Amino acid sequence: MTSQFIAVAATDCDTPMNLKTLAKSLGLSETTVSRALNGYPEVSENTRERVLALARATGYRPNPVARNLALGRTNMIGVVYPLHPADFGDPMFLEVVAGMTEALSRQDMDLIIAPVRTDKKLHAYEQLVQGNRVDGLVVTRTRVHDDRISYLTRVQMPFVAYGRTLTEAPYAWFDYDNEVGIRMAAERLMSLGHRRIGFIGASLDLMSARQRQQSFIATMQSAGIAPEPAHIVDNAIDKHAGYKAVMRILSSSAKPSALIVDNHLAGIGVIRALLDQQVAIGSEMSVIVWGSMEESLIDKQVSIISQPGTRLAGEKMIEMILALIDGTPSSELHVLWQPELIPGETVGHYRH
Numbered sequence: 001m002t003s004q005f006i007a008v009a010a011t012d013c014d015t016p017m018n019l020k021t022l023a024k025s026l027g028l029s030e031t032t033v034s035r036a037l038n039g040y041p042e043v044s045e046n047t048r049e050r051v052l053a054l055a056r057a058t059g060y061r062p063n064p065v066a067r068n069l070a071l072g073r074t075n076m077i078g079v080v081y082p083l084h085p086a087d088f089g090d091p092m093f094l095e096v097v098a099g100m101t102e103a104l105s106r107q108d109m110d111l112i113i114a115p116v117r118t119d120k121k122l123h124a125y126e127q128l129v130q131g132n133r134v135d136g137l138v139v140t141r142t143r144v145h146d147d148r149i150s151y152l153t154r155v156q157m158p159f160v161a162y163g164r165t166l167t168e169a170p171y172a173w174f175d176y177d178n179e180v181g182i183r184m185a186a187e188r189l190m191s192l193g194h195r196r197i198g199f200i201g202a203s204l205d206l207m208s209a210r211q212r213q214q215s216f217i218a219t220m221q222s223a224g225i226a227p228e229p230a231h232i233v234d235n236a237i238d239k240h241a242g243y244k245a246v247m248r249i250l251s252s253s254a255k256p257s258a259l260i261v262d263n264h265l266a267g268i269g270v271i272r273a274l275l276d277q278q279v280a281i282g283s284e285m286s287v288i289v290w291g292s293m294e295e296s297l298i299d300k301q302v303s304i305i306s307q308p309g310t311r312l313a314g315e316k317m318i319e320m321i322l323a324l325i326d327g328t329p330s331s332e333l334h335v336l337w338q339p340e341l342i343p344g345e346t347v348g349h350y351r352h
Contacts, residue, residue, distance in 0.1 A: 022060055026050060077104060077321060078134035079113045080124045080148075081141075090265065092292050092310055096162075099314020100138070107322065109135075122147055129157050136321040138162055142173075142207045158324040160317050160333070163207050172324055172333035174317050178211035181305040181339035182260065185288040186219040188303075188341060189258045193350030194286060198231035198256035200245045200270060202263050209234065212262040212290070231256045242269025250277060257286065257350050264291030264304075271297045286347040290339075303344035313337065 023033040028047070036043045036051035054060070077100070101111050112134060116124045125148055128134050135158065139148055142163035152159045153169045161173040189197050199216045202209035213234065220227045230252040233245040242261065246269070249256065261267040267289035271281065279285045281298060292310075293302040307313070320333045 022051070022054060022058070026054060074133060074135050075109045076112050076134045077109060077136050077138065077318065078128050079111065079138045079140060080121060080128065081113060081115050091294055092264065092307070095310040096314040096317075099311035099316075100318050101314075102311075103315040103318035122151060125151060129155055136160075136325055138317055138321065143205050144207050144210055145205075146207075158321055160321045160324070162317060164211075165207050170329070170331040172320055172330040174313065174320060174335045174337075175208075176307050176337050176339050178208050179215040181290060181341070182212045182215040182262070183219045184339070184341040185260050185290075185305055186216055187223075188343075189260070189286060189288065189347065190220075190223055190225070192286070192348065194256075194258040195225055195350070196228060196231065196254060196256040196258075197225075198249050198259045199227070199233070200236050200242060200249075200259060200261045200266055201232075201234045202237045202266070203235045209262060216260060228252070228254065228256070236261075236266040236269075237263065238265045239269035239272065242266030243273040244269075246270050246273035246277075250279075257284075258347070259285065259287050261287065261289045264289055264293055267291070267293055267302070268297065271302070282346045282348045283351060288341075288347060298346075300346055301344035303347040304342050306340045306342050307337070308340055309337070 019030050019033060023030045026033065028036075028051070032043060032047065033051050036048045037055065079097075079100070097111070097113070104111050114124055114128070125137070128137065129152070137152065137157060137159040139146070139152070139159055139161045140163070142149070142161050142165045144166055146161075146165040146167065149159075149161060149165055149167050149171055150169070153167070153171055159172070161171055163175050164173050165171075186197065197216075197220065199213060201213045204210050204213065213232070217227055217232075231249055233248055236242045236245045242265070245266065246259070249259070250273075259270060261270050267287075270287065270289070271293075274281050274285055274287070275297065281287055282300065286303075288303045288305065290305040291307065293304055316335060320335065323333060324330060
């Protein structure tokens with residue numbers, strides 16, 4: 001079985017004889033028949049031969065979903081994603097998914113991804129758990145106070161959080177060091193003489209956005225610089241919000257000479273707004289963006305805070321969730337990878 005990227009849970013399909021009928025004809029339980037068909041050693045050779053003989057005679061073809069349910073496993077890992085319209089075109093998102101899919105393929109398992117409205121997230125988790133549709137889950141876009149993590153911990157469903165939260169309950173998580181990444185960016189700009197630095201970030205109920213903004217403010221203050229409140233804008237998670245954030249900052253009386261953007265989707269809008277306002281990027285306004293900027297809109301390499309090994313990160317999270325399923329305590333599964341500051345042409349010395 002090859003790994004697939006599926007948008008909805010699979011359903012049983014018609015076969016000449018289903019597992020239930022096959023088991024009834026043999027006078028055996030469905031579990032025993034399923035185990036015989038799949039070569040489990042605890043089934044006697046005589047029973048296995050009986051099952052295989054009738055399966056061949058009747059043209060029975062095991063339905064993989066029904067088979068795994070009979071064994072108490074779905075061989076599926078789920079991702080419930082509060083999807084924004086740009087996500088399916090987001091190379092970073094697709095790289096993580098590709099890594100997950102590759103890792104599951106090596107285990108003959110599948111990935112199911114369920115895009116949902118942001119106000120329906122918990123309900124989607126409840127459906128997957130209560131319907132026994134997955135063996136484990138990856139929780140994305142973790143929030144400061146995340147009811148999804150509380151719920152999954154309570155029902156003891158194996159899961160890995162892609163990001164951290166403030167819950168006190170032990171849970172497995174994978175993350176990049178948000179504080180370090182922003183600190184590197186701010187210190188780089190200050191080393192080039194910039195003192196008025198703006199910060200554009202995502203919604204502060206996201207844990208990563210809060211960590212990044214707090215790191216920016218703390219880094220500036222440790223250098224004896226009080227960030228200008230008018231130069232700090234949150235709730236920018238896509239290019240449209242990024243565009244509006246720049247227009248708001250440029251309307252302030254004392255404009256910044258540099259900007260840090262905490263996500264690459266907003267970064268696209270930031271670059272577009274600066275171009276529309278004919279602001280010289282790299283000289284008049286320095287810009288550093290967190291994440292890949294393949295769609296930069298300008299013929300320059302954008303200075304970025306990179307999350308190295310994005311595909312490997314997807315593989316790592318699958319490795320962690322399989323370890324959970326096999327009994328590794330969640331308290332032993334905490335992975336923090338370090339970001340890298342990659343200089344580009346959108347950062348320059350402060351010009352008086």
